[in-house]
Amino acid sequence: MYTKGLHIMATFKVDNTALLSNYAPFKELVNNLIITHQLSNVGDTYHSFPEFGFTANVCLTESHLSIHTWPEYGLATFDVFLSNFKNDNSQKVTQIFEAVKTFFNAEVEQYNAIER
Amino acid sequence: MYTKGLHIMATFKVDNTALLSNYAPFKELVNNLIITHQLSNVGDTYHSFPEFGFTANVCLTESHLSIHTWPEYGLATFDVFLSNFKNDNSQKVTQIFEAVKTFFNAEVEQYNAIER
Numbered sequence: 001m002y003t004k005g006l007h008i009m010a011t012f013k014v015d016n017t018a019l020l021s022n023y024a025p026f027k028e029l030v031n032n033l034i035i036t037h038q039l040s041n042v043g044d045t046y047h048s049f050p051e052f053g054f055t056a057n058v059c060l061t062e063s064h065l066s067i068h069t070w071p072e073y074g075l076a077t078f079d080v081f082l083s084n085f086k087n088d089n090s091q092k093v094t095q096i097f098e099a100v101k102t103f104f105n106a107e108v109e110q111y112n113a114i115e116r
Numbered sequence: 117m118y119t120k121g122l123h124i125m126a127t128f129k130v131d132n133t134a135l136l137s138n139y140a141p142f143k144e145l146v147n148n149l150i151i152t153h154q155l156s157n158v159g160d161t162y163h164s165f166p167e168f169g170f171t172a173n174v175c176l177t178e179s180h181l182s183i184h185t186w187p188e189y190g191l192a193t194f195d196v197f198l199s200n201f202k203n204d205n206s207q208k209v210t211q212i213f214e215a216v217k218t219f220f221n222a223e224v225e226q227y228n229a230i231e232r
Contacts, residue, residue, distance in 0.1 A: 042161060047175060049177070059163060059173040077197075083193075112230050116125060
């Protein structure tokens with residue numbers, strides 16, 4: 001049976017625009033979270049925009065992570081979705097969301113959690 | 117000002133499991149949609165699982181597309197999110213969702229649309 005996974009979407013308000021401008025620290029965080037939570041990265045893209053911000057997608061065997069940053073507005077939209085095909089990963093989704101929120105020292109401007 | 121973009125998430129019920137098993141036709145569709153809607157692909161991952169299905173993430177300057185397929189259950193979870201930073205892309209999001217639904221000849225088992 002297909003068991004629905006948890007998808008958390010958040011808009012973060014971030015004062016530290018350096019963290020929204022350069023993807024290297026975020027990429028390091030994500031790579032550490034993937035190890036910690038025993039996920040599998042099957043391909044990722046990290047792309048810096050010429051003027052402001054970056055965008056990234058991390059394709060996991062368990063589903064995906066994504067971020068789009070807007071340093072000029074102090075905002076980032078973040079997604080983490082893990083399927084529950086082999087294990088119940090819902091707690092990992094929440095833990096990853098919390099870790100990313102903490103990393104950015106973010107205020108959560110919008111939060112949506114969907115089981116799908 | 118940051119203008120919220122539309123993010124559509126759908127779970128598709130699909131009878132044609134061949135389309136859920138081999139990513140090549142879906143990749144061709146996505147590449148055509150990117151041209152049609154004048155979007156910019158800055159990096160994508162298409163990954164086939166050894167047993168069943170595939171997963172894909174397409175990182176766009178305008179945000180992202182993703183799919184995870186479960187041919188063994190006749191299901192796919194699909195996302196399209198385009199920001200409205202430079203243009204109002206909401207109509208494109210709806211058109212891409214409809215095109216993917218048509219491609220799979222899918223029944224929509226779950227649908228969520230979020231402005232974010």
